Amino acid sequence: xxxxxxxxxxxxxxxxxxxxxxxxxxxxxxxxxxxxxxxxxxxxxxxxxxxxxxxxxxxxxxxxxxxxxxxxxxxxxxxxxxxxxxxxxxxxxxxxxxxxxxxxxxxxxxxxxxxxxxxxxxxxxxxxxxxxxxxxxxxxxxxxxxxxxxxxxxxxxxxxxxxxxxxxxxxxxxxxxxxxxxxxxxxxxxxxxxxxxxxxxxxxxxxxxxxxxxxxxxxxxxxxxxxxxxxxxxxxxxxxxxxxxxxxxxxxxxxxxxxxxxxxxxxxxxxxxxxxxxxxxxxxxxxxxxxxxxxxxxxxxxxxxxxxxxxxxxxxxxxxxxxxxxxxxxxxxxxxxxxxxxxxxxxxxxxxxxxxxxxxxxxxxxxxxxxxxxxxxxxxxxxxxxxxxxxxxxxxxxxxxxxxxxxxxxxxxxxxxxxxxxxxxxxxxxxxxxxxxxxxxxxxxxxxxxxxxxxxxxxxxxxxxxxxxxxxxxxxxxxxxxxxxxxxxxxxxxxxxxxxxxxxxxxxxxxxxxxxxxxxxxxxxxxxxxxxxxxxxxxxxxxxxxxxxxxxxxxxxxxxxxxxxxxxxxxxxxxxxxxxxxxx
RNA sequence: GGUCCGAUAGCUCAGUCGGUAGAGCAAAUGGCUUUUAACCAUUGGGUCCCAGGUUCGAGUCCUGGUCGGAUCACCA
Numbered sequence: 211x212x213x214x215x216x217x218x219x220x221x222x223x224x225x226x227x228x229x230x231x232x233x234x235x236x237x238x239x240x241x242x243x244x245x246x247x248x249x250x251x252x253x254x255x256x257x258x259x260x261x262x263x264x265x266x267x268x269x270x271x272x273x274x275x276x277x278x279x280x281x282x283x284x285x286x287x288x289x290x291x292x293x294x295x296x297x298x299x300x301x302x303x304x305x306x307x308x309x310x311x312x313x314x315x316x317x318x319x320x321x322x323x324x325x326x327x328x329x330x331x332x333x334x335x336x337x338x339x340x341x342x343x344x345x346x347x348x349x350x351x352x353x354x355x356x357x358x359x360x361x362x363x364x365x366x367x368x369x370x371x372x373x374x375x376x377x378x379x380x381x382x383x384x385x386x387x388x389x390x391x392x393x394x395x396x397x398x399x400x401x402x403x404x405x406x407x408x409x410x411x412x413x414x415x416x417x418x419x420x421x422x423x424x425x426x427x428x429x430x431x432x433x434x435x436x437x438x439x440x441x442x443x444x445x446x447x448x449x450x451x452x453x454x455x456x457x458x459x460x461x462x463x464x465x466x467x468x469x470x471x472x473x474x475x476x477x478x479x480x481x482x483x484x485x486x487x488x489x490x491x492x493x494x495x496x497x498x499x500x501x502x503x504x505x506x507x508x509x510x511x512x513x514x515x516x517x518x519x520x521x522x523x524x525x526x527x528x529x530x531x532x533x534x535x536x537x538x539x540x541x542x543x544x545x546x547x548x549x550x551x552x553x554x555x556x557x558x559x560x561x562x563x564x565x566x567x568x569x570x571x572x573x574x575x576x577x578x579x580x581x582x583x584x585x586x587x588x589x590x591x592x593x594x595x596x597x598x599x600x601x602x603x604x605x606x607x608x609x610x611x612x613x614x615x616x617x618x619x620x621x622x623x624x625x626x627x628x629x630x631x632x633x634x635x636x637x638x639x640x641x642x643x644x645x646x647x648x649x650x651x652x653x654x655x656x657x658x659x660x661x662x663x664x665x666x667x668x669x670x671x672x673x674x675x676x677x678x679x680x681x682x683x684x685x686x687x688x689x690x691x692x693x694x695x696x697x698x699x700x701x702x703x704x705x706x707x708x709x710x711x712x713x714x715x716x717x718x719x720x721x722x723x724x725x726x727x728x729x730x731x732x733x734x735x736x737x738x739x740x741x742x743x744x745x746x747x748x749x750x751x752x753x754x755x756x757x758x759x760x761x762x763x764x765x766x767x768x769x770x771x772x773x774x775x776x777x778x779x780x781x782x783x784x785x786x787x788x789x790x791x792x793x794x
Numbered sequence: 795g796g797u798c799c800g801a802u803a804g805c806u807c808a809g810u811c812g813g814u815a816g817a818g819c820a821a822a823u824g825g826c827u828u829u830u831a832a833c834c835a836u837u838g839g840g841u842c843c844c845a846g847g848u849u850c851g852a853g854u855c856c857u858g859g860u861c862g863g864a865u866c867a868c869c870a
Binding site for chain 1: 803822
């Protein structure tokens, strides 16, 4: 039966049918004069090297300029040669050259380092004997002299004549991936370079490279074709990076390298403090643990709705019940809500929980964790953001009510920041203590949040908006909860975890009532979570840290889309048109 | 969703009062061949986002739309 279903009618070529309905290669890689030229070069190179897409190239330990320099510096027989070279070159007038004796000495040293094999993308257009290769992180100059190098055949047979190597060199294109084998030397201007003895063709750039000076400026292309944006970053690397790159805008590549540093630093810090990493469900039968609208999907075999998680919180606390006293999860949450400069439908959150710790201990610990990652990512504790200097060396702690009372002031700074434009008081200052929870919250969000530039823990949240948080023993209307604000953005949210199952149940019921009154973000009752608490959860504190927002702050990026490799975007119009066109 | 701004060569961008579509980079051809954003000469390359309208004539003015960005409101 099943076989029959997939049998094709006679004279029916499935591939031909599909090719009519699917976009053609030329519709995906739209040809123009440059692509056609590159295709011709590829065809000729394929003749010369037999296989234009070989499987591997073995590199020597030397993969780029930094390695070259460090190897040079550690080369004992001519100690100080590299420093001498740097000094000589620093003193040179533009257009002048280092003295011959120094150049000769350096060349002697470099040649003694032996044969090197390096590979990378051609970062400068080929014209003449020089190109720079980039491995994404740095650039190394390559020199090829007619008659002095051969072209490697990628099928392992004997190399073609040197003239053919030169022909191949001349038709290499900006962006092609090549490997070279050769020896190191310094040029007349003093730049360390590889003198090619054997050239390997490794892969073709059929599509042309972006502008070498400007890169990709169109934000849509940067985000949709992030690979191209990253290539542009690597093409823009200076082969002689300035000693101090401070104050310069990070390239896209550097932004994501820094993001990785922040995340790995946090993992390391947590591991060093005996936290273990866990993975809890992304697809959940109930969207709960936060106040947000979920994405809904459907499981066919079970025939049930499933929700992309809005927070891992309740699962992680089940694990605390089970005896994992320190757990963390660093992964995505999904919220079916608006998109803005600080909101993406999926975002990365670090959540962790610690048994026998309260809200104050959690603030202490998370402050250290954030400081550690700031230091690891930026080298210091003060970062420049949107013209502000943000100082991570001390996080202020202010109650929400105090913050509102002193509104207009900057509770975390010694100097009062100006009140935000247009926030002229809708608030009866004298009667703050009489404000209802919702009025207090509104006043806070409207007037205070935007002024919290320096890292500030806002504490003492109203209990009514904190359904998973323990109430303060002194004031039952206040939750033992904090949020961390930096540059007017909420970056973290934590509290002493409510562990009384009966009270937790009642809080869920209160939330259900809110939902009935029309708040479709009120939290959903999780029965099994209540049941879990009934087995006894130790006193514990937890926190969620918005990683994307922290990365924004530490990379001086003003849009969350600039710190997410592939942010959510509308489907590409061209693709839709092609798909629709196939059916016409 | 509201408001404002934008879309011109592969990339980055000019384009005046409505009158033959421009530059730099990239590409092709030749020269040069230890250059430093390499240089010199020559050449090719355009659905000016789309559809209407006004006009003798529209990249330019008008209307509608598409896509994108910024911003405001809601959410972390």
